[in-house]
Amino acid sequence: MTVSLEQLRRCHVAVDLGAARTRVYIKGAGLVVDEPSVAAVNTRTGALIAVGTFAEQMTGRTPDYIRVARPVTGGTVVDVEMAQRMLRHLLGEKLRRQLRRKPGLRAAACTPHDSDPLAQRAARETLMGIGARRVELVDTLIAAAVGCGLPVEQPTATMIIVCGAATTQIAVLSLGAIVTAVRLPVGGDAIDHAVIQHLRLQHALMLPSQSVRPLQLALHGNGLSPMGPESTEIHGRDVATGLARSVLVDTAAVRDAIHTPLTAVLDGIGKVLRDCPPDLVADLAERGIMMVGGSALLPGLDEMLRASTGMPVHIAERPDVCAILGLGAMLEGQIHPMVLDPLAE
Ligand SMILES: Nc1ncnc2c1ncn2[C@@H]1O[C@H](COP(=O)(O)OP(=O)(O)OP(=O)(O)O)[C@@H](O)[C@H]1O
Numbered sequence: 067m068t069v070s071l072e073q074l075r076r077c078h079v080a081v082d083l084g085a086a087r088t089r090v091y092i093k094g095a096g097l098v099v100d101e102p103s104v105a106a107v108n109t110r111t112g113a114l115i116a117v118g119t120f121a122e123q124m125t126g127r128t129p130d131y132i133r134v135a136r137p138v139t140g141g142t143v144v145d146v147e148m149a150q151r152m153l154r155h156l157l158g159e160k161l162r163r164q165l166r167r168k169p170g171l172r173a174a175a176c177t178p179h180d181s182d183p184l185a186q187r188a189a190r191e192t193l194m195g196i197g198a199r200r201v202e203l204v205d206t207l208i209a210a211a212v213g214c215g216l217p218v219e220q221p222t223a224t225m226i227i228v229c230g231a232a233t234t235q236i237a238v239l240s241l242g243a244i245v246t247a248v249r250l251p252v253g254g255d256a257i258d259h260a261v262i263q264h265l266r267l268q269h270a271l272m273l274p275s276q277s278v279r280p281l282q283l284a285l286h287g288n289g290l291s292p293m294g295p296e297s298t299e300i301h302g303r304d305v306a307t308g309l310a311r312s313v314l315v316d317t318a319a320v321r322d323a324i325h326t327p328l329t330a331v332l333d334g335i336g337k338v339l340r341d342c343p344p345d346l347v348a349d350l351a352e353r354g355i356m357m358v359g360g361s362a363l364l365p366g367l368d369e370m371l372r373a374s375t376g377m378p379v380h381i382a383e384r385p386d387v388c389a390i391l392g393l394g395a396m397l398e399g400q401i402h403p404m405v406l407d408p409l410a411e
Pocket residue numbers: 083084085086087088140141142229230231232233234253254255258282359360361362363364365386
């Protein structure tokens with residue numbers, strides 16, 4: 067998937083359809099939408115009731131006739147029609163009118179590394195729903211690397227880990243292109259799931275759908291690292307009786323539970339390094355790993371990677387929006403292509 071910077075510069079709008087959040091960048095206006103990729107539908111009439119943050123708050127709290135849908139899973143649009151409707155509503159009337167005024171609207175989207183033709187087509191079709199005549203697709207890894215200001219055009223290697231909600235992508239970049247990369251089907255959702263399972267099995271406690279984040283924040287300061295409070299009080303529902311109950315959770319045990327999905331990430335890093343030429347690995351040991359994506363904010367994750375790889379680990383300045391800001395920079399023409407002209411003899 068190589069797309070020229072020249073084509074991207076002609077685009078008016080860039081979209082990052084993530085499993086957790088949808089982000090839209092409009093040329094000249096900046097990042098205009100950053101909302102959860104969720105839509106609530108009335109199943110009796112088929113009408114859309116809410117999108118974004120409000121729809122996410124409805125999760126687990128709806129009566130029978132309201133369905134909360136997530137049209138993007140695993141970085142792929144699985145329900146094109148719903149994704150189109152969600153995107154249109156997230157943009158709102160004002161922005162939609164602004165886009166409609168542009169004849170031959172061009173759009174750019176980032177798709178996960180290695181996405182199959184079907185997933186690419188679904189992304190294209192979704193963007194046609196907002197009136198795009200032509201859609202350029204960019205690898206998320208490249209967009210994220212540009213967004214966090216990595217010197218991708220230099221002949222030195224840089225390693226980037228994009229920690230999303232449904233996928234984790236790891237790559238080594240050099241000379242503006244991907245040298246080796248893997249995409250793993252684990253991410254923030256798998257980590258949340260591990261915490262929920264742990265509380266269910268060890269404490270017979272069911273967590274409300276939105277209280278995993280507060281739990282992670284409660285672990286803040288110790289997160290995945292062994293400093294900090296030894297236990298945290300968590301409220302939930304007893305699995306057997308159905309009554310509200312609170313338990314004192316041992317943070318070290320939660321930490322262990324979180325480690326399980328992260329083992330896959332460590333394996334992935336190992337695989338990328340093994341596939342990489344030795345010269346680049348030497349660069350990496352010096353320059354380290356750059357973490358981007360929302361899950362890079364998980365407290366202690368960087369510490370854990372540092373301990374297990376022995377390499378310096380940095381978190382990007384705004385890890386969650388790196389990919390869309392990278393696309394935005396390409397739209398605005400702030401990125402200059404590297405010229406690899408044959409030398410004159
Ligand atoms: N402060 C935080 N601490 C821990 N996890 C966080 C934090 N903020 C966001 N996350 C996690 O980050 C994930 C969202 O990241 P991001 O916005 O990069 O996902 P996405 O781009 O929608 O997903 P994908 O790229 O996999 O399709 C969620 O799983 C969320 O749980």
